[in-house]
Amino acid sequence: MNTPQSMLLGWGSLIVAAGASYWYARKSINARRAMQEAQGQRPSEKLDWRSKIELEEKHKSSGSAPAPAPPSASSTAVDARSSERGPS
Secondary structure: OOOHHHHHHHHHHHHHHHHHHHHHHHHHHHHHHHHHHHHOOOOOOOOOHHHHHHHHHHHHHHOOOOOOOOOOHHHHHHHHHHHHHOOO
C-alpha cells in the first residue's frame, strides 16, 4: 500500500524531475533560437497573424515568395507510395 511518505516521495521526485527537464529543454531552445537569430535565419520581430498575412501578400505581389516549408516525413511516405501505384 501507498503510505503518505511514499506518496510524498513519489510526487516530490516527479516534480523535481519535471522541473529539471523543463529547465534543460528551455536552456537548449533559447540557445538554438539565439544561434538562428545570429545567423539571420530567425526574424527578430514577432508578427501577429494580420501582419504575417500582409507580409505574405506583399511577397506574392512582388514575385518573391517565401521559401516553402519542407514536407513532413509522413507526407513524403504517402507521396512515395502513391507514385509507386501510378495514376489512378
